[in-house]
Amino acid sequence: MKQYRLNRLFNARSGKCFDVAIDHGFFNEYGFLQGIENMEQAIATIVDANPDAVQLTTGQAHYLQSIPGKQKPALVLRTDVANVYGPALLRDSFSLMLEDCVEQAVRLDAACMCVNLFQIPGAPEVTRQCIENILRLKPASDKYGMPMMVEPLVFRPNEEKGGYMVDGDLKKILPLVRQAVELGADIIKGDPCDDVNEYHRVVEIAGRVPVLVRGGGRASDAEILQRTELLMQQGAKGIVYGRNVIQHDNPAGITRALMAIVHENATAEQAVAYLN
Secondary structure, three states: OHHHHHHHHOOOOOOOEEEEEOOHHHHOOHHHHOOOOOHHHHHHHHHHHOOOEEEEOOOOHHHHHOOOOOOOOEEEEEOEEEOOOOOOOOOOOOEEEOOOHHHHHHHOOOOEEEEEEEEOOOOHHHHHHHHHHHHHHHHHHHHHOOOEEEEEEEEOOHHHHOOOOEOOOHHHHHHHHHHHHHOOOOEEEEOOOOOHHHOHHHHHHHOOOOEEEEOOOOOOHHHHHHHHHHHHHOOOOEEEEOHHHHOOOOHHHHHHHHHHHHHHOOOHHHHHHHHO
16 A cells, blocks of 8 residues: 555656655744745745655645645655754754654645654764654554655764754765664655765665655755756665755746756756756
């Protein structure tokens, strides 16, 4: 039954997926709200550009799912909330999961749900909470046929630049991705690595589990398009980008440009045409 939902998530023509993450308001950080102050408008803009999926929280999913017709993007439901993205780790850092989140995902007609697996310097208790979340989620995921996307995130120390800063060290990324697979992930939402040409190693360590690559921090158009082209050449099955889409001056244009790379094997140079 999971395959039925995965068929909605992955493009039938290319077998790949572009998921636009608009769940940043869940994490109580002012800087994450740029570009999504008006959620209904932000979602409408992205839906019009027609990505494969949109990642939302249970409180905002109705904006997507109330749109009539069968052509709208699939819903990826965020299942956990954390307080680890600020400039300093709080004394009581946490990653908490929604109650009955698989049943919520079913009621919201989601195609997939997403859960974090953090590795944060100085916060092993948060990693433990993430593992406990996944262990509870996995049996219900299997019971209800709801695919589980696990997001292994390797943080740099918060004091460097605050939370959400990716540590691109493959020696840290690879074991965390493998742990996510061992815990039963149906999809990996993985960190980019420092050398994009080495990303095939992440794909290899995930085995048969498809890898969608996170966008990370805001980057220039040239960087994000070139990186995406290289990632797809390295065997990634798609991308999950948030701020590089929703904080862009032309969210619809960058979505179409990235869709061309993911689904049509366009080069970064060719994809720029969608922005002009």
